[in-house]
Amino acid sequence: MVRRFKWKINTNINQLLIELEAARLVFSGRKTNPQVEENLHKSALLKSAIYSARIEGLPDTLSSPKQDSQNLVRAYGYVYSQRSPRELTLRSVKRMHKLAGFSGQWRSEPWAIFNEGGQVVHMAPAHFKLPGLMEEYKEWVNKLREPVGIIAAVAQFGFEKIHPFADGNGRVGRLVSAFILAKNGYEFAGLAPFEEYIDKNRGDYYAALEPSSDATDFIEFFLDAVVTQARGGLEELGGEVNRDESLLPRRREILEVIRDHPNCSFDFIARRFMAIKSSALHYDLAQLMKAGLVKKLGVSRGVVYRERVKSIGT
Numbered sequence: 001m002v003r004r005f006k007w008k009i010n011t012n013i014n015q016l017l018i019e020l021e022a023a024r025l026v027f028s029g030r031k032t033n034p035q036v037e038e039n040l041h042k043s044a045l046l047k048s049a050i051y052s053a054r055i056e057g058l059p060d061t062l063s064s065p066k067q068d069s070q071n072l073v074r075a076y077g078y079v080y081s082q083r084s085p086r087e088l089t090l091r092s093v094k095r096m097h098k099l100a101g102f103s104g105q106w107r108s109e110p111w112a113i114f115n116e117g118g119q120v121v122h123m124a125p126a127h128f129k130l131p132g133l134m135e136e137y138k139e140w141v142n143k144l145r146e147p148v149g150i151i152a153a154v155a156q157f158g159f160e161k162i163h164p165f166a167d168g169n170g171r172v173g174r175l176v177s178a179f180i181l182a183k184n185g186y187e188f189a190g191l192a193p194f195e196e197y198i199d200k201n202r203g204d205y206y207a208a209l210e211p212s213s214d215a216t217d218f219i220e221f222f223l224d225a226v227v228t229q230a231r232g233g234l235e236e237l238g239g240e241v242n243r244d245e246s247l248l249p250r251r252r253e254i255l256e257v258i259r260d261h262p263n264c265s266f267d268f269i270a271r272r273f274m275a276i277k278s279s280a281l282h283y284d285l286a287q288l289m290k291a292g293l294v295k296k297l298g299v300s301r302g303v304v305y306r307e308r309v310k311s312i313g314t
Contacts, residue, residue, distance in 0.1 A: 002133075002158050003140070005161075006215070045077065045190065048076055051193060080178075090134055090135065100172060102168040106127070106134070109127055109166070151180055152222070153223065156177035157219075191230075251284050255294065289308075295308040
């Protein structure tokens with residue numbers, strides 16, 4: 001099954017890989033107060049747990065985490081510790097599952113994923129195939145010869161498709177990708193909680209995981225998430241990454257269109273990118289607004305976009 005997964009390394013993915021490497025180098029070259037970094041790391045672990053609970057619709061509060069969140073904090077602690085192996089093993093996957101508050105055993109019954117309308121959108125592989133399939137999955141992940149960011153993304157993508165546990169697959173899939181990043185020097189001091197980004201972009205997350213063997217969209221989403229969260233972690237430590245230099249090519253083009261045509265509509269922008277899905281363009285615009293580069297004026301059909309120019313002295 002895992003041999004069927006495919007992806008294409010496009011311009012956006014290449015640019016995101018450059019941004020990811022830039023963030024890693026900035027993090028590795030920083031000198032910080034160990035106590036401050038440890039406190040921020042603990043806070044980031046708690047955020048990962050809290051946002052994971054939100055993604056899965058579980059009750060939570062930042063001030064009073066449930067047992068569910070405490071379990072996930074322990075699981076992330078294992079991922080970032082010296083106790084976990086250098087390469088992914090099935091024993092470590094089961095341990096992550098158990099630390100996250102589950103059985104640590106493969107499911108023993110058929111499993112399907114349903115949409116909100118109650119329709120099956122993905123039928124997971126038969127349970128009796130899981131021992132061999134997970135062995136194949138582990139070997140496949142460890143032998144991939146791609147940039148680390150892509151390996152982490154497709155490992156999570158493949159894990160979600162196999163759905164080896166009866167519950168907790170989303171959590172463990174994210175733990176697996178965090179494990180691969182951390183063991184290859186991309187842990188970002190544990191200050192880049194992937195779950196926070198997913199919680200804020202759930203629609204795009206689920207769309208990228210739609211039933212398919214093509215992981216390209218998910219790789220883009222994953223890398224964008226990690227880079228965005230790494231930047232946030234760096235800002236907490238008092239550093240910065242040059243956002244203009246690392247702006248994705250399409251977003252840079254959109255920004256240029258808006259600069260050349262102030263107060264342009266979404267339809268005007270979309271006509272310049274006929275081959276790009278509307279949802280992708282809306283997402284790009286949202287990221288440009290989040291970065292403080294573009295602002296939206298008006299409501300509903302009257303919405304227009306223009307560049308956000310900082311006032312002198314701000």
